[in-house]
Amino acid sequence: MVKTWLVTGCSSGLGRAIAETVLARGDRLMATARNLKGLEDLDRQYGDSVRLFELDVTVETLCQTAVRETVRAFGGIDVLVNNAGFGRVAPFEQTTADEFNDAIDVNFYGVVNMVRAALPIMRASRSGTILNICSSAGRVAAAGTVAYCAAKFAVSGFSEALAQEVGPLGVRVVSIEPGSLRTNWTATALANPPELLPEYEAIIGPNLEFGKMIVGQEPGDPLKCAAVICDLPLSRELPQHLLLGSDAVKRVDGGDRSRALDAAKWLAVSESIGFTN
Numbered sequence: 001m002v003k004t005w006l007v008t009g010c011s012s013g014l015g016r017a018i019a020e021t022v023l024a025r026g027d028r029l030m031a032t033a034r035n036l037k038g039l040e041d042l043d044r045q046y047g048d049s050v051r052l053f054e055l056d057v058t059v060e061t062l063c064q065t066a067v068r069e070t071v072r073a074f075g076g077i078d079v080l081v082n083n084a085g086f087g088r089v090a091p092f093e094q095t096t097a098d099e100f101n102d103a104i105d106v107n108f109y110g111v112v113n114m115v116r117a118a119l120p121i122m123r124a125s126r127s128g129t130i131l132n133i134c135s136s137a138g139r140v141a142a143a144g145t146v147a148y149c150a151a152k153f154a155v156s157g158f159s160e161a162l163a164q165e166v167g168p169l170g171v172r173v174v175s176i177e178p179g180s181l182r183t184n185w186t187a188t189a190l191a192n193p194p195e196l197l198p199e200y201e202a203i204i205g206p207n208l209e210f211g212k213m214i215v216g217q218e219p220g221d222p223l224k225c226a227a228v229i230c231d232l233p234l235s236r237e238l239p240q241h242l243l244l245g246s247d248a249v250k251r252v253d254g255g256d257r258s259r260a261l262d263a264a265k266w267l268a269v270s271e272s273i274g275f276t277n
Helices: 013-024 040-049 060-074 097-125 146-169 185-190 198-214 222-234 246-265
Strands: 004-007 028-033 050-054 079-082 128-133 171-178 241-244
Touching: 004 013, 004 060, 013 028, 013 040, 013 222, 028 040, 028 060, 040 050, 050 060, 060 097, 079 097, 097 128, 097 146, 097 171, 128 146, 128 222, 146 171, 146 241, 171 222, 171 246, 185 198, 222 241, 241 246
Parallel strands: 004 028, 004 079, 028 050, 079 128, 128 171, 171 241
Antiparallel strands: none
């Protein structure tokens, strides 16, 4: 059965890979991006199976319009993929309020805006799949990515709670949590970092250097990642969280182990605050 997809952030990286995979499989796509330059080839190649929409996910009215245009063009919407987002490596103290707010607006409120627009349609049809592209950084934080981690932790929690609300209504929600993919994400996140304050050089400097070292060598294949994502709506059962990439699995496993050790160490304190009879 042919499905209708709405995907944000299609201009490059994972979003572009998802767009190509959706169309190659014979489904229909509303491909959105802030800048549609570079997506015209999809329009030429796939004709009536694709529509392009210039979208800034931080503008709620545009998100509503994108959903309406998808329904007008294709008669409905089966799958929403919230992929638009970006990262930047810098100490929180050297991140301006505008930079921090922009990261939260795009990475988190962009998801909220798109879900708010699409959910009534999915609820009415009692069907649909919402795939929120989160990150392993939404499960385990790292110095130098405070704003990004804050947004992605929010996406992870938002997705899990929403899945419990709308699952009984036939709408499925998954937080997809990849590791490093071989896209332009890492290079963009490392572009124009601030000159670190001396106190942060030993803390965040190594993370910057590691990032530079893996640019172009990231372990995750975006096309394989896209293929997994495009298979999900066909699955009868879906997880609320899906890690993608061996590096993501290793990173989250380490974080879970660390939390478990802390929980055990502080168990007596955790249990100490109840009333005593």
